[in-house]
Amino acid sequence: MENHEKIGREIDNLRSMLPSGLFSSSKPNWKSIWVQIKKISEGFKNVRFPTKEERETAWNEFQSLVDDVKQQQEKEHEEWNKKKSESERLRDRIIRQADNAKISSGLADIILTLATGGINLILDAIMGPFDEKKSELQNASKQLQKGWEMLKEYKNDMLGRDKQEAFEALNNAKENLDAEWEEYKRERQKAFDNFIREKERNRDSWRERVENNIRKLEDRRDRLNDVLSHKESHLDDLRDKLSDARSDDYRDRISGWISEEESNIDDIRDKLKNIEDWLYEERSKLN
Numbered sequence: 001m002e003n004h005e006k007i008g009r010e011i012d013n014l015r016s017m018l019p020s021g022l023f024s025s026s027k028p029n030w031k032s033i034w035v036q037i038k039k040i041s042e043g044f045k046n047v048r049f050p051t052k053e054e055r056e057t058a059w060n061e062f063q064s065l066v067d068d069v070k071q072q073q074e075k076e077h078e079e080w081n082k083k084k085s086e087s088e089r090l091r092d093r094i095i096r097q098a099d100n101a102k103i104s105s106g107l108a109d110i111i112l113t114l115a116t117g118g119i120n121l122i123l124d125a126i127m128g129p130f131d132e133k134k135s136e137l138q139n140a141s142k143q144l145q146k147g148w149e150m151l152k153e154y155k156n157d158m159l160g161r162d163k164q165e166a167f168e169a170l171n172n173a174k175e176n177l178d179a180e181w182e183e184y185k186r187e188r189q190k191a192f193d194n195f196i197r198e199k200e201r202n203r204d205s206w207r208e209r210v211e212n213n214i215r216k217l218e219d220r221r222d223r224l225n226d227v228l229s230h231k232e233s234h235l236d237d238l239r240d241k242l243s244d245a246r247s248d249d250y251r252d253r254i255s256g257w258i259s260e261e262e263s264n265i266d267d268i269r270d271k272l273k274n275i276e277d278w279l280y281e282e283r284s285k286l287n
Contacts, residue, residue, distance in 0.1 A: 004049045004058070010040045011062050018068060032103040033069055076077055083159070091162035094147055098169040101144035101177055103136050130188045131274070137181055199285075207286065214282045221275045228268045235261045 014036045040062055072251035147170045155163055199206035225227055238258045245251040 003045050004054065007040065007043050007047050007058055010036070010043060012056065014040060014062075014065050018072070018218070028072065030069075030073060037066055037069065040106055083157075086157060087159040087162040090150075092157050092168045094150050094154070094166040095169040096144060097147035097150055098166075098173040101140045101147065101170075101173040103140045103177070103180060128192070130184070133184055137177070137184060140177055140180075142268065144170065144177060147173070210282055210285055216278060217275050217279050217282065221272060221279070222274050224268055224275070228265065228272070230266050231268065236266065 008065065014033070017028065017033050017036060044062075049058065078132060093118075151163070151166050151170060158166070236260065238254055242251060242254045242258065244256055
């Protein structure tokens with residue numbers, strides 16, 4: 001028959017195995033704790049206490065600790081499920097963002113048009129569909145970059161498995177996008193080279209096409225500059241209205257209009273930059 005003091009020591013040992021204090025960061029070893037609980041429970045069967053009251057006091061103390069263990073395990077399980085659910089939510093957000101970086105493969109149609117349409121289509125193909133494709137690729141690259149930023153931001157709130165799945169989705173999107181960029185550059189260069197070869201065969205018609213294209217670009221630039229001038233003037237008016245606005249609601253609306261107009265202006269300036277680049281390329285050909 002075991003000494004009842006040993007039961008007391010085992011209960012103290014069980015208590016020391018539980019986290020103590022509000023800010024305790026130690027993680028309990030639940031397996032060891034339940035082994036200790038089983039040990040104490042078996043011990044009560046083989047020990048004689050001096051009095052019934054002492055046995056009841058020890059037993060109640062032991063059961064209180066067991067209740068604490070159950071409550072803490074339940075709380076830990078709830079927190080784990082909450083973290084798991086949040087991790088899965090963030091993983092799915094990143095995977096959806098990776099899907100945004102996927103693009104439709106439209107180069108095959110462009111290449112077919114070039115192959116069947118002859119040299120007269122090449123300039124339009126380079127300056128039109130190819131640049132539309134470039135814009136699509138650039139947007140996909142921005143979407144992919146946003147996905148990587150999301151993974152960096154959320155990684156501390158995600159489980160390892162979910163982080164890995166999100167990483168793989170982003171990495172697959174990157175590999176696909178890299179392949180699309182390579183195909184785009186290769187086919188655009190091929191189309192451009194075909195144009196140069198044809199130019200050498202028929203320089204007069206080539207020069208006429210280039211000069212006509214320059215005129216189109218200059219017209220487009222002039223139209224965009226007119227639009228830009230109008231929008232910059234409108235932006236100045238909006239800023240004047242903002243400074244004179246007397247209500248928060250009206251200021252908020254004007255601020256929204258200002259943001260929208262600033263975004264439009266940035267888009268136009270990007271387009272003008274592209275046009276200047278294209279104009280430089282076309283004029284260089286004439287030299």
